[in-house]
Amino acid sequence: MLYSILCYESEALAAGRTKQEDDAMMGRLANVLVKFKGEGKLGPVARLMPTTTATHIRSGKEAAIIDGPFAETKEQLLGFYVLDCPSLEDAIAAAKLLAAEKSHGTLEIRPVAVFNPVEPSL
Amino acid sequence: MTDMAWIDAALTAARPQVLGALLRYFRVLDTAEDAYQEACLRALKTWPVKGPPRDPAAWLIFVGRNFALDEARRRNKQTGLPDEDDMAPEPQDTQAELADRLDESQYRDDILRLLFVCCHPELPATQQIALALRIVSGLTVKEIARAFLVGESAMEQRITRAKARITAADVPFETPGAPERAERLAAVSTMIYLLFNEGYSATGGNAHVRVPLCEEAIRLSRLLLRLFPGNSEIMGLLALLLLQHARAGARLDTENNIILLEDQDRSRWDSGLIAEGLALVEKAIRHRRVGPYQIQAAIAAVHSQVKNAAETDWAEIDRLYEVLEAIQPSPVVTLNRAVAVSKLRGPGDALAMIEPLAKKLEGYFYLFGVKGTLLIQLGRNEEARTAFNRAIALANTAAEAAHIRLHLDRLQKDSAPKAGHA
Numbered sequence: 001m002l003y004s005i006l007c008y009e010s011e012a013l014a015a016g017r018t019k020q021e022d023d024a025m026m027g028r029l030a031n032v033l034v035k036f037k038g039e040g041k042l043g044p045v046a047r048l049m050p051t052t053t054a055t056h057i058r059s060g061k062e063a064a065i066i067d068g069p070f071a072e073t074k075e076q077l078l079g080f081y082v083l084d085c086p087s088l089e090d091a092i093a094a095a096k097l098l099a100a101e102k103s104h105g106t107l108e109i110r111p112v113a114v115f116n117p118v119e120p121s122l
Numbered sequence: 123m124t125d126m127a128w129i130d131a132a133l134t135a136a137r138p139q140v141l142g143a144l145l146r147y148f149r150v151l152d153t154a155e156d157a158y159q160e161a162c163l164r165a166l167k168t169w170p171v172k173g174p175p176r177d178p179a180a181w182l183i184f185v186g187r188n189f190a191l192d193e194a195r196r197r198n199k200q201t202g203l204p205d206e207d208d209m210a211p212e213p214q215d216t217q218a219e220l221a222d223r224l225d226e227s228q229y230r231d232d233i234l235r236l237l238f239v240c241c242h243p244e245l246p247a248t249q250q251i252a253l254a255l256r257i258v259s260g261l262t263v264k265e266i267a268r269a270f271l272v273g274e275s276a277m278e279q280r281i282t283r284a285k286a287r288i289t290a291a292d293v294p295f296e297t298p299g300a301p302e303r304a305e306r307l308a309a310v311s312t313m314i315y316l317l318f319n320e321g322y323s324a325t326g327g328n329a330h331v332r333v334p335l336c337e338e339a340i341r342l343s344r345l346l347l348r349l350f351p352g353n354s355e356i357m358g359l360l361a362l363l364l365l366q367h368a369r370a371g372a373r374l375d376t377e378n379n380i381i382l383l384e385d386q387d388r389s390r391w392d393s394g395l396i397a398e399g400l401a402l403v404e405k406a407i408r409h410r411r412v413g414p415y416q417i418q419a420a421i422a423a424v425h426s427q428v429k430n431a432a433e434t435d436w437a438e439i440d441r442l443y444e445v446l447e448a449i450q451p452s453p454v455v456t457l458n459r460a461v462a463v464s465k466l467r468g469p470g471d472a473l474a475m476i477e478p479l480a481k482k483l484e485g486y487f488y489l490f491g492v493k494g495t496l497l498i499q500l501g502r503n504e505e506a507r508t509a510f511n512r513a514i515a516l517a518n519t520a521a522e523a524a525h526i527r528l529h530l531d532r533l534q535k536d537s538a539p540k541a542g543h544a
Contacts, residue, residue, distance in 0.1 A: 012135040015344050019337065052347045052360070053401040067352040067405070074177070104128050 002043060002112035003091040004082050005098065008075040009105030011051060028101040036083060036094065043082030051076050075106060082112060129169055133162050136179040137260050138345060142232030143183045144190070149295055151239070151257070151285055153190055161186035179229075230349045231297055237342075238306040241313035242288045249284040251317045256281050259338050269320075269335055307350065311359050311415070314342050318363050323518070330374060330521035336367050357406035358416030364399035365422035368392040380525040384431035396426045414450045417442050436465040453482040457489055460496075469499035487516040494529060503533055 017025070036042040056066040081098070085091040088109070095107045140161065144154035161182040175181035240254040252270065255261045261269075267277035298306060321335025343360040350356055372390040375381055403423045406416050421442045428434050443459035457476055464472035473496045476489065483489040490513035497506035510526050510533075517523035 010135065011348065012345075013131050015341060016131045016135040049398050049401060050344065052344065052351055052357070053398060053405065055405060103125065103131065 001085060001087075001091075002082055002114065003085050003088075003094075004080050004110045004112050005091070005095050006080045006108040006110060007078050007098075007102075007105060008108060009078050009102075010074055011076045011078070013104060014078060015050075025102060029098060032097050032101060033081075035097070041084040041094070043084060045079070045081045047079040048077065078105075126170075128174070129166060132174065132178040133165060133182075134260060136182055138233045138236060138258050139179045139229050140182040140186060141257065142234075142236040143229065144186050145236055145239070146232055146295060147187055148190055151289065154186075155257070156193075157186035157190040158182065160189045164189075228297075231303070233345070233349060234303065234306050234310065235293065235295070235298075237310040237313070237346075239288055239293050241309045242291055242293065243309070244287055244291050245284055247313075247316050249280060249287075250313050251320060252277065252281055253284045253288075254313055254317065254342070255338065258342065261338070265334075269332060307346075307353070307356070310346065311343075311356065314339050314346070314363075315359065315415075317342070318366070322366060323522075330378065330380065330519045331370060333370060336363070336370065339363055340367060352409075354406040354409035354411050355413040355415050357402045358413060358419045361399040361402035361406065361419035362415055362422055364395045364402070365419060365426050368395035368399065368426065374521065378521055379528075380521050383425065384434075386431075388429060391426070399423065400426065412445065412449065414446060417446045417449075421446075434465070436462050440466055453479045454486070454488075457483065457486075457492060461492060464496055464499070469496040472496050473500070485516060487513055487518060487522060490516065491526060494526070498529070498533070503537060507533055 033042060033045065054067070058064040058066060083091060083094055085094060088111075091109050095109055099107055137158070141154055141158050144157050145151060148154050148157070164185050165178070165182060169175070237254065237258055240257055241250040245253065248270070252266055255266050255269070256263065263278050263281065264274050266281075267274045270277065272280075294302075318336055318339035321332040321337075321339065323330065340360070340363050343356065343363055347353070347356045347360050368391050369383075369386065371392065372386040372388070373381055381387075399419065400423055403416070403419045406419070421439055424435055424439050424442070440459060440462040443455060443462055447455050447459060457479060460472040460475040463475055473493070476493060476496075479489060490509045494506045494509035494513060497503070497509060507530065510530050513526045514523050514530075517526060
């Protein structure tokens with residue numbers, strides 16, 4: 001089963017990290033990913049740009065285009081991992097390894113229902 | 123997990139919102155700052171034991187407000203002047219209610235007001251920046267003094283004086299209307315831009331680039347854009363700062379000598395910052411509300427996208443400067459456009475463009491740097507030497523002076539063998 005691990009964090013807090021702190025944290029997370037890769041379970045990983053770069057398209061009679069974060073929420077989706085794990089237990093264990101390297105934020109585990117009607121080109 | 127690093131980050135992140143709200147309640151900067159300090163102290167005692175609150179900012183506002191009200195009551199008892207009616211309302215609401223009432227628009231105006239108070243038009247730019255770094259960013263006086271290369275007590279005085287001036291100059295506390303909000307945004311954007319410039323090319327001292335000031339300016343513009351996510355000029359401002367700052371690692375060599383844009387090792391540019399800057403420029407342009415920051419960001423974007431200097435699209439840069447000249451005429455903009463023109467149509471045309479600027483920019487280092495370079499290209503070495511000598515006299519940092527000296531040395535070397543041949 002493919003599990004996505006979604007990283008939520010307050011963007012204000014994330015922006016408060018210095019570059020050194022951020023680089024150090026990303027380095028520690030990379031080490032965990034090396035382990036996952038060794039176990040053959042690592043799928044795509046994405047770090048999303050800040051929500052200030054986001055554009056929202058709301059469906060309706062006429063699609064509305066909205067700037068910025070979708071809603072004023074405390075925590076935003078900042079990135080995600082996709083891992084191939086045999087069980088939820090296993091996915092939780094993997095997420096805990098990632099969580100241990102982050103000072104705050106929330107990780108959400110969501111099983112991936114694959115929708116690939118077209119072969120991806122990336 | 124309530125480790126100290128988390129608490130530290132949470133207090134820093136909450137600072138503008140908490141101070142902004144406390145300033146709205148108490149209307150006096152010092153009272154708001156004292157209340158915030160006390161709230162932070164209590165957070166440091168309470169959070170490690172009880173765990174972090176659901177909403178750190180709301181917690182700090184609640185605790186800070188109660189502290190300041192208690193203080194006021196205590197003082198009133200001592201002086202026997204019960205004027206509680208003039209004070210902010212009773213703190214009868216619970217923390218949760220307070221959090222609910224702190225809706226987006228209110229704290230947005232709180233933070234904007236806090237920023238705006240710092241860049242009051244009566245304050246000179248250096249004081250605006252110092253005040254913003256102290257109050258909004260929460261840097262210590264020592265850190266700010268170091269950034270501005272002045273003594274700690276001199277900086278302390280500068281900040282105290284600035285505070286006294288803004289206390290005297292009444293800033294309205296009602297929720298601002300659209301024109302006032304736009305005016306505040308413009309003033310705050312300018313202050314952030316100046317703060318970045320101070321870090322990007324320092325106006326004094328040994329360090330030519332002061333990274334912490336640039337990073338702080340970026341942090342403040344991120345804050346501003348989070349508050350006004352649909353404002354294309356703030357997108358432009360943040361994009362501009364990100365694209366310029368992306369080159370920080372390539373702008374100086376190991377001996378702190380300046381490396382010009384065309385000679386920089388572009389693999390050392392920060393590709394992450396560039397990607398975010400480009401995304402913001404693209405998004406801003408969709409709004410079709412052109413402004414000076416967006417155009418400057420678009421110019422920086424042209425440079426960011428080419429792998430080596432020879433491929434630079436100078437025609438596009440010239441076009442963008444032309445638009446910038448039209449909406450924000452300034453001799454500095456014309457000077458920069460002249461550089462693009464020299465690449466497109468040669469040094470003669472560029473020199474003709476900057477001749478009329480001589481008077482307005484007679485004390486401007488870059489005018490003489492550009493002029494000297496154009497004159498060399500035209501083979502007018504003697505005049506180039508004069509221009510470079512003038513530039514050295516106007517250099518703001520040792521790195522700038524050293525860079526110009528390099529040109530002079532080269533002129534010296536070029537002229538020596540020629541004299542031998544003659």
